[in-house]
Amino acid sequence: MRTARRLKSLQARLLAPLLGLLTVVWLGAAVMTWFDASHELDELLDGHLAQAAALLIMQQGHTHEEDSVEDAPSLHKYAPKVVFQVFHEGRLVLRSANAGTAPIAGNAQGFSTVRLTDDAEWRVFATRGAEHDVQVYVGEQTESRSSILWAVLQGVLLPLVIALPLLALVGWWAVRQGLAPLRHLSQVLARRRPQAMEPLLIPDLSTEMVPMVQAMNGLFERIEQMLVSERRFTADAAHELRTPIAAIRAQAQVALGAGNDAAQRDHALQFTLAGCDRATHLVEQLLTLARLEAAPASAADAVAKADLSALARRVAADLAPTALARGQTLELEALAACQVAGDETLIGVLVRNLIDNALRYSPNNAQVVVSVAIESGQAVLRVQDSGAGMTEPEIARLGERFYRVLGSDQPGSGLGWSIVKRIATVFGAQAHVSRSERLGGLAVAVRWPR
Amino acid sequence: MRILLAEDDSMLGDGLRAGLRQLGFQVDWVRDGVAAERELASGDYAAAVLDLGLPLKDGMDVLQAVRASKITTPVLVLTARDAVPDRIRGLDQGADDYVVKPVDLHELGARLRSLVRRAHGQMQDVLRCGAVLLEPSARRVSLNGECVTLSTREFDLLHVLMLNADRVMSREQLEQQLYSWGYEVESNAIEVHIHHLRRKLQPDLIQTVRGIGYTVQRTSAPT
Numbered sequence: 186m187r188t189a190r191r192l193k194s195l196q197a198r199l200l201a202p203l204l205g206l207l208t209v210v211w212l213g214a215a216v217m218t219w220f221d222a223s224h225e226l227d228e229l230l231d232g233h234l235a236q237a238a239a240l241l242i243m244q245q246g247h248t249h250e251e252d253s254v255e256d257a258p259s260l261h262k263y264a265p266k267v268v269f270q271v272f273h274e275g276r277l278v279l280r281s282a283n284a285g286t287a288p289i290a291g292n293a294q295g296f297s298t299v300r301l302t303d304d305a306e307w308r309v310f311a312t313r314g315a316e317h318d319v320q321v322y323v324g325e326q327t328e329s330r331s332s333i334l335w336a337v338l339q340g341v342l343l344p345l346v347i348a349l350p351l352l353a354l355v356g357w358w359a360v361r362q363g364l365a366p367l368r369h370l371s372q373v374l375a376r377r378r379p380q381a382m383e384p385l386l387i388p389d390l391s392t393e394m395v396p397m398v399q400a401m402n403g404l405f406e407r408i409e410q411m412l413v414s415e416r417r418f419t420a421d422a423a424h425e426l427r428t429p430i431a432a433i434r435a436q437a438q439v440a441l442g443a444g445n446d447a448a449q450r451d452h453a454l455q456f457t458l459a460g461c462d463r464a465t466h467l468v469e470q471l472l473t474l475a476r477l478e479a480a481p482a483s484a485a486d487a488v489a490k491a492d493l494s495a496l497a498r499r500v501a502a503d504l505a506p507t508a509l510a511r512g513q514t515l516e517l518e519a520l521a522a523c524q525v526a527g528d529e530t531l532i533g534v535l536v537r538n539l540i541d542n543a544l545r546y547s548p549n550n551a552q553v554v555v556s557v558a559i560e561s562g563q564a565v566l567r568v569q570d571s572g573a574g575m576t577e578p579e580i581a582r583l584g585e586r587f588y589r590v591l592g593s594d595q596p597g598s599g600l601g602w603s604i605v606k607r608i609a610t611v612f613g614a615q616a617h618v619s620r621s622e623r624l625g626g627l628a629v630a631v632r633w634p635r
Numbered sequence: 636m637r638i639l640l641a642e643d644d645s646m647l648g649d650g651l652r653a654g655l656r657q658l659g660f661q662v663d664w665v666r667d668g669v670a671a672e673r674e675l676a677s678g679d680y681a682a683a684v685l686d687l688g689l690p691l692k693d694g695m696d697v698l699q700a701v702r703a704s705k706i707t708t709p710v711l712v713l714t715a716r717d718a719v720p721d722r723i724r725g726l727d728q729g730a731d732d733y734v735v736k737p738v739d740l741h742e743l744g745a746r747l748r749s750l751v752r753r754a755h756g757q758m759q760d761v762l763r764c765g766a767v768l769l770e771p772s773a774r775r776v777s778l779n780g781e782c783v784t785l786s787t788r789e790f791d792l793l794h795v796l797m798l799n800a801d802r803v804m805s806r807e808q809l810e811q812q813l814y815s816w817g818y819e820v821e822s823n824a825i826e827v828h829i830h831h832l833r834r835k836l837q838p839d840l841i842q843t844v845r846g847i848g849y850t851v852q853r854t855s856a857p858t
Contacts, residue, residue, distance in 0.1 A: 424715035432647035435653075
């Protein structure tokens with residue numbers, strides 16, 4: 186949770202690692218300083234202790250009165266932190282004012298750390314003279330070493346304590362300044378009209394933001410293209426829907442006004458019904474297309490398989506009566522089975538649209554051949570007819586929704602090809618229109634990659 | 636009244652033609668823009684119903700071409716393009732009326748009559764010549780307030796003459812206005828109808844201008 190929240194603020198994302206790293210580095214430096222300083226200090230002060238002990242041994246030449254202990258004068262306020270004892274032949278002859286009468290470090294020679302009667306910790310150096318008749322102890326309170334170390338350490342840590350908030354403040358300000366172009370951009374975006382699709386023009390754009398603004402402009406462009414195509418689609422759809430409705434209305438009114446003219450009334454009513462069928466077909470096609478447009482652009486990953494041959498057989502059987510009624514021949518040349526990638530229902534819609542178009546736009550008595558084959562490893566559905574075919578410019582315009590070849594008298598919706606292309610795209614297939622070598626009319630081939 | 640109908644949709648065209656015929660119009664139907672332009676240029680139509688999405692030549696281009704060649708036939712644009720900019724463009728290009736599909740046939744008829752009336756400088760629907768009153772919308776003619784029964788052709792002939800009152804109309808012009816395609820016009824058909832009109836209404840309502848044609852006077856001679 187905390188990371189998620191922290192990630193939300195660029196400010197925090199930039200500042201937190203920076204200040205964190207700074208603190209760690211500084212603390213590391215402090216620890217190293219501590220070890221270094223304490224090591225050096227120990228060596229130095231131990232050296233002093235040894236040196237002092239040596240001095241005391243050297244001074245042993247001078248004679249002491251029997252049975253008397255000399256107390257050394259205390260000359261400095263730090264004197265109570267230092268202690269020494271000098272024994273001669275087992276007898277205490279010289280000591281500091283704060284030293285007791287018992288040897289402070291027993292028999293141990295060299296450096297040792299002991300706790301004395303005052304319950305403080307002392308660093309003690311014990312040594313004997315060359316003739317082993319003198320025993321010298323020199324001690325120093327360890328606490329005084331610690332206070333020196335602390336003083337050194339404070340010198341290191343204090344700047345950090347002061348600098349950290351200062352750095353945070355400066356960092357915050359710098360980041361804020363650095364993010365100003367981002368705030369400016371958001372203001373520009375907030376002020377934009379929702380319909381505005383022109384590219385963003387921001388002067389003095391920082392280099393880091395150029396890709397983002399470019400991406401946004403690209404997005405605006407794509408949205409605009411989509412809107413334009415949507416608007417055109419709506420206008421075209423309105424046109425295509427209004428015409429059959431206008432026809433239905435006109436024919437119904439003619440039927441109403443026919444009076445005693447039964448022939449005219451029947452004719453008008455027939456046309457009214459035909460108009461309803463046409464409007465229904467158009468609405469169905471529109472809905473199919475709308476559903477397809479809502480579908481993701483590529484469903485090639487989907488593992489669904491459809492049997493192209495079986496679908497072609499079924500659709501051809503469905504449409505055969507229509508063909509027969511117009512004296513058209515509908516032939517099917519299909520493999521026993523041919524599996525292609527794709528949803529069965531959608532591929533069925535594709536096959537139906539292709540065959541339906543071929544029959545619809547071919548004259549009476551025309552020939553339509555549907556074939557399913559494997560060509561160089563690719564499954565190919567081909568629908569050919571002996572109709573008038575199409576000219577190159579007509580083929581080029583075929584992709585436009587609602588485009589129908591002028592003068593064709595068939596009540597098509599002009600959406601069939603759009604639907605075919607869309608379904609093919611969804612399943613990674615390619616649709617291609619050309620002139621039929623075999624029948625002279627139009628040939629449409631849909632290829633599925635291997 | 637002879638109307639040119641330019642509509643590429645066979646079902647709608649058929650319905651409009653039948654419907655307008657029921658309303659007493661003579662209708663010639665063309666299905667593409669080139670034919671529409673040709674007919675508008677050559678034929679003598681009282682008005683035209685023009686679809687915009689025509690094959691071969693767009694309706695808007697037909698309109699532009701026709702107006703450019705000074706043909707003043709009233710044109711009613713009947714289209715599915717309903718956007719305001721489309722309407723504005725249509726009217727500015729020379730359309731006299733702009734109607735969006737679907738349209739009521741009776742409304743379409745009324746709009747056509749209104750276009751024809753205005754094209755002839757008439758402000759009111761009813762036409763009057765002396766004691767003769769003609770109501771195009773009701774297809775009724777009365778003489779001194781008494782209703783007179785006329786055949787379709789007789790009514791149409793009288794309508795054309797009264798619309799063009801004070802002008803001499805040749806027999807060819809009258810035939811052009813009266814008969815749509817596919818009618819075999821007998822050579823003396825106009826004379827026969829004129830004869831009937833004179834008998835049913837007033838003998839001196841329609842005057843013959845020998846060698847030129849026929850005319851009615853707006854202020855007809857008192858009976």
